[in-house]
Amino acid sequence: MLFSTMNKSNRFRMGSFKIFDLMLNQRNIHELTCRFAAVLLLTCQCLADDGYEMDDFLKREYSLTKPYQGLGSSSSSYWDLMGNAMITTDHVRLTPDLQSRQGAVWSRVPCFLRDWELQVHFKIHGHGKKNLNGDGMALWYTKERMQTGPVFGNMNLFTGLGVFVDTYPNENKNHERVFPYVSGMVGNGTLAYEHDRDGQSTELGGCTALVRNIPHDTFLLIRYIKNRLTIQIDVDGKQEWQDCLDLPGVRLPRGYFFGASSVTGDLSDNHDLISMKLYQLTVERTPEEEEEEELIPSVDNFEHLNKVEVQEEGMSGVQLFFTIVFSVIGIFVLGVVAVVMYGRWKENSRKRFY
16 A cells, blocks of 8 residues: 555656656757747848858957057067057057158058958047148058058058048149048059049049047948958948948959058148958859959059049139239220221221212
């Protein structure tokens, strides 16, 4: 009797354990299902609109982020400083708000990635009033590094890609642009940037970007994927990318260096670089595309991109004054001659009458 009672009790306990174990398994299955759905959702969100996947692994050897430990003169550094550039806890200041300064930062490691995306966090601010500030900053992917010159602190006749954040209009006669202005240029070592014309004759395109003295963060994105160059900006504080330039047929060789530079002249600003983050983009390529290798930077059909009309030089104030004076004198002389001729004609008419 006792043995029978114990068996019933054990069966009851075993049944209870099975029910509990079944409930636990169902709970685990539900939890796993939720986790799988979350992972699937995140994976879908990582897929870009253009059909490529963005590699979440940051390429640190090509990136510059706080606390800027990989920047300096040590042998383990990935980046070099130039000129008046200096490091603070919050940014790398390329130039201070002082006249006649120039500074730059350049990567030491050449980039051999085929497809990449560079996200730049920067800030331009100063005490100068609107249109009394300068000159701007530039972002580079070039064969040369650690050079100084007139193009936003870098050399002219560069080889590679330059993206310019121009804050001062040098050509006052051109009213088509609103500054600050972002533009792109591909140089082949012989193509000159025309500073006096704000680089209009060589630009690939661009857009207005009101980036100076604003209270929120400003960002710029440069994407190079399958010979297509895209530039986007986020300067309105809405955390949304806006298209600035989208151009196919841009051919950039591998093995170039990333950099950023800035310069001030009679007018100045603080040009602060907060971060440069480079991501590798993974795309599918055909065997022919894999074998394709660019040797010289170029842009397909570049001659058709240059739509800048060459404007004739207008007259200065002195030229205009003398033009008006001589025009008045000429009209007066013509008037006198006409009066004299009319008088003679009238006199000859009277003689014939008599």
